[in-house]
Every structure is written in C-alpha cells, then in structure tokens.
Amino acid sequence: MSMMECRKDFLSFLDSDMSLKILMCLDDPVDLVRVSCVSRSWRHYVIVNSLCKQLCLRIFPQLSRVTRVVETNQHGLEETPEVGSSSSMEWLALQRDHRVYAYLARSFKSSVSMNCIAKTIVASSTDNFPQESIDNTLEPSDHIAGRYSYWSSNGQSNPNVPETLTYELASQICVVTEINIQPFQAYFQMGGPIYSAKSVRFKMGHINASLDASADEKIVWTYTSPEFPMTQENELQNSKLPEPVLCIGGILQVELLGRVQRQEMDGLLYICISHVQAVGSLLSPAFSVDILEPSGMFVLKCDRNYQPPATSEEESGANSTDYMQRGLRDFQQIVTILRGHVIGVVEDDWDEEEYEADDFEEEYAL
CATH class of the missing domain: 2.60.120.260 (Galactose-binding domain-like)
Known part of the structure; x- marks a missing residue:
C-alpha cells in the first residue's frame, strides 16, 4: 500500500488533550494558518480551541486584559453579525477572534523594528x-x-x-x-x-x-x-x-x-x-484599543481594511500555490510519522480537496 493510500487524520485518533499539546507547540502564526487549511475538520479544531488566541497570549501576556475583540469597517465602525441562533452567533464570534488574533500575531512577526x-x-x-x-x-x-x-x-x-x-x-x-x-x-x-x-x-x-x-x-x-x-x-x-x-x-x-x-x-x-x-x-493603524476605566481592561479593535506591507517571504512567492502545497505535504509527513505511533489505526477518508487555498490566502494575507 502506498503512502498516499494510507493517509490518516491523527486528530481523530488522539484524545483532545494530546492533540492540543501537539498543536500548542507551534509558535508561528503562519504554521497555525497552515494547520487550519489542511482540512475543514482541522480548521474547525483550530478555531473552536482558540489556538491563535492562545498563541498570542503566550507571546503577549498583556492580552489577558482584553475583554473582547471587534472588527471595524472602512468607516471605523464596529461590524456586528446579523442576528441568529446562539450557536451560530458563538461560532461567528470564534471565527472573528481567530481572524483578529492570527492577524495580530502575524503583524508582530512581519513588522519592521x-x-x-x-x-x-x-x-x-x-x-x-x-x-x-x-x-x-x-x-x-x-x-x-x-x-x-x-x-x-x-x-x-x-x-x-x-x-x-x-x-x-x-x-x-x-x-x-x-x-x-x-x-x-x-x-x-x-x-x-x-x-x-x-x-x-x-x-x-x-x-x-x-x-x-x-x-x-x-x-x-x-x-x-x-x-x-x-x-x-x-x-x-x-x-x-x-x-x-x-x-x-x-x-x-x-x-x-x-x-x-x-x-x-x-x-x-x-x-x-x-x-x-x-x-x-x-501595531497601528491595523489595531487600536479602547481602555475601560477604572478596571484597566481594554477592547482590542482590528481594522480589516488595512493591508500591511508584504514581507520578503511573501514577495518571493510565499503565497503561491506551490508554497501552500509544500505546507500540505509537510503536514502529510507529520500525519505519516504520528500514524506509525498509533496502534490499531483504521484507515479513514483523508480528503485532499478539503485543503482550500483560498482559505489560506484569506487568513494569511487577511
């Protein structure tokens, strides 16, 4: 059986704590974006467990004072989702937090001193x-x-x-x-x-x-x-x-x-x-804050319309299809390695088509 015929999703075979420990080892926001683009299930896992937020909190403990994050439009006004069920509203809030914290981590990594x-x-x-x-x-x-x-x-x-x-x-x-x-x-x-x-x-x-x-x-x-x-x-x-x-x-x-x-x-x-x-x-003008007195907590605001300068990696084609496919192959290798340590693994349908390049470009370039 070829390697490509024996593809496994290790997240489905490990318990949640072990999966979190593995993914929490990632310390680069680009890597988390790659993870979220491997498949829809991985993307859902990254967002539900707020991995981008947790990464930012590890880098900047000061973010523990954030009460909430908001996204603003071209007029500087807060964007609010349409009214829906409590579960759909919660999912939209998790997606928003994922975008903002991924953007924050990337902004720090790509900024000029x-x-x-x-x-x-x-x-x-x-x-x-x-x-x-x-x-x-x-x-x-x-x-x-x-x-x-x-x-x-x-x-x-x-x-x-x-x-x-x-x-x-x-x-x-x-x-x-x-x-x-x-x-x-x-x-x-x-x-x-x-x-x-x-x-x-x-x-x-x-x-x-x-x-x-x-x-x-x-x-x-x-x-x-x-x-x-x-x-x-x-x-x-x-x-x-x-x-x-x-x-x-x-x-x-x-x-x-x-x-x-x-x-x-x-x-x-x-x-x-x-x-x-x-x-x-x-970090401005992409980000701003409203400090809430007297608590000293603050609201973190993200301007979705601001486009940061391209990094040298991006200028050299980091967002190209080849680059994204190389990231996919890297994670397939990880899956293969981890699969060798899982006893009694049963094949499942690892769907390459779930890896969507548009999702990667949207989150990484924002």
Whole structure:
C-alpha cells in the first residue's frame, strides 16, 4: 500500500488533550494558518480551541486584559453579525477572534523594528531648563548646532536618589523589544566625566482617565522590567527585554537608579543622558484599543481594511500555490510519522480537496 493510500487524520485518533499539546507547540502564526487549511475538520479544531488566541497570549501576556475583540469597517465602525441562533452567533464570534488574533500575531512577526518614542512628557527633575531639557534625549547626537545636547538631573548628595524620564510612544498599541540609553560625557569638564546611572529599569502603561485618580495615579503601569546595569561609557547601551512587551496605552518611563558621578564644581551627584531609544514595532493603524476605566481592561479593535506591507517571504512567492502545497505535504509527513505511533489505526477518508487555498490566502494575507 502506498503512502498516499494510507493517509490518516491523527486528530481523530488522539484524545483532545494530546492533540492540543501537539498543536500548542507551534509558535508561528503562519504554521497555525497552515494547520487550519489542511482540512475543514482541522480548521474547525483550530478555531473552536482558540489556538491563535492562545498563541498570542503566550507571546503577549498583556492580552489577558482584553475583554473582547471587534472588527471595524472602512468607516471605523464596529461590524456586528446579523442576528441568529446562539450557536451560530458563538461560532461567528470564534471565527472573528481567530481572524483578529492570527492577524495580530502575524503583524508582530512581519513588522519592521524602529524607534517607537514619539515625544517627551516629563522628567523628574532638570538642572538647567530648557538648556538641559528631556527633549534633548530625542536627538541621536550629543552635539547639535554647535552646542551639547543632553538632559541633566538636579544635583544630589545622596547617591540613592532616583530619576525618571517619561515618554509617549508613537502608537497607542505597540511592541517594545529593547531600550537603549546613552549616558552623557561632559567633555567641557576636567577629565571628561560620564554621568551615567548605576542601573536602569523600565515601566510601560497608559494614562488613567478616571476623574478620581490622584496625581500619583495618573499613569497606570502594566509592566515593569528587571533592572539592567549601566556602565560609565559614552555609548548607546542596550537593554534587551526578557520578552517582547505589548505596551497598551503608549506610555514609557525610564527609571535611572543610583548615581555614580560627582561634579567637581559643587561636589553633587548628577545623572545626565544624551539619548534614549525604545526599539520595537507599531501595531497601528491595523489595531487600536479602547481602555475601560477604572478596571484597566481594554477592547482590542482590528481594522480589516488595512493591508500591511508584504514581507520578503511573501514577495518571493510565499503565497503561491506551490508554497501552500509544500505546507500540505509537510503536514502529510507529520500525519505519516504520528500514524506509525498509533496502534490499531483504521484507515479513514483523508480528503485532499478539503485543503482550500483560498482559505489560506484569506487568513494569511487577511
């Protein structure tokens, strides 16, 4: 009997828990889309078990605060399905969630890294304003138009007094992977001292729109990074986050912890920074959020009409029929391998015609 005559659907022979464990090992949204295109039964399995949503939650734990997802039309209005039975409405909701989360995961995978900081908000202190303003940290050079460009804190005698720099990111919803900071070297002072901090930590969150919020509660922090050491070196120092962080609300705060450099003139300790970068990717305009106060939960919105730029893989023909058929053959090989480990397997009708290229193109390209 040839291999093609002995095709098996392993999902029909394994219990649900084992099938889920196998499919949960997939960590690429493209792979899940391929799975959902193998057959109608596989597509149904992927959607009913919310595998795309679970993948996104593994990548971005911050999504656990999503109350619901919506799709918007070309006018920015929420698309609502026609009234039907409870079971049909539930199925339509599962399909919608599948599309949105598959698109979200793919958007992150295919996005281009950039500096996500749009503008400054406030510094905890400034020595000489506006000459040493936080605005200077947006410039990549420490020397602009014949003058030095940097932010400087107030001087302190206590080395443990921290400082903070707060920024607004370029999108209300974006992914941050690393933050780079360059301490300032004062060439105009004896010995060219470098005014770095001992370490740095980062917070991300959103504005608290509640009227009852106090001054200290105006920003709700939803993520706090571990501490990263800083060195007294005049270079852009990289702090790569342990995992990519989904920043909901677009607020970033840099906490500068500990002082190491005294100024000879007054004997006080300062921290001076010439440049700050938040490297990541923007998920707007394809995605936006409505933050629900005071709970801090949010609604995730997806613009179905937005078309992201094609990735290099897609440009080289990743969506071609050959590419999809190659994905099908890969899964047929998986089935063959797993079939060899199942005792007492009885043949069933594995229908190649259920593999629909149009479904793959619709979900992958969205």
